Amino acid sequence: MPASKIGTYSDLLDEQIAAVSVDGVKIALYKIKENVFATNEMCTHDECSLEDFGKIRGDEVECMCHGAMFNIKTGEVTKGPATIALKTYPVKIINDDIWIEL
Numbered sequence: 001m002p003a004s005k006i007g008t009y010s011d012l013l014d015e016q017i018a019a020v021s022v023d024g025v026k027i028a029l030y031k032i033k034e035n036v037f038a039t040n041e042m043c044t045h046d047e048c049s050l051e052d053f054g055k056i057r058g059d060e061v062e063c064m065c066h067g068a069m070f071n072i073k074t075g076e077v078t079k080g081p082a083t084i085a086l087k088t089y090p091v092k093i094i095n096d097d098i099w100i101e102l
């Protein structure tokens with residue numbers, strides 16, 4: 001699938017989670033130490049929104065609904081109760097634009 005432009009780098013705040021929709025898929029964007037990462041926006045445990053209930057903890061996101069944690073770069077579960085990894089998406093920054101491939 002071709003890359004989609006999903007936002008503007010300078011609009012992203014450090015250590016905050018921003019949600020965007022691309023072709024009906026809700027994506028969470030994370031800006032950590034100048035880098036941007038993208039995962040599915042919905043926690044795989046019980047479908048809580050990571051934009052609303054996620055907290056960035058270093059390289060991980062904690063879902064405050066039930067405490068599951070995921071590695072933001074790989075999507076892997078680092079703490080239950082979730083057992084299924086978040087899907088991750090490659091991100092490119094070109095000039096000030098953020099592009100991802102679904």
Ligand code: FES
Pocket residue numbers: 043044045046047048063064065066067068081082
């Ligand atoms: S919905 Fe995220 S930990 Fe339960």
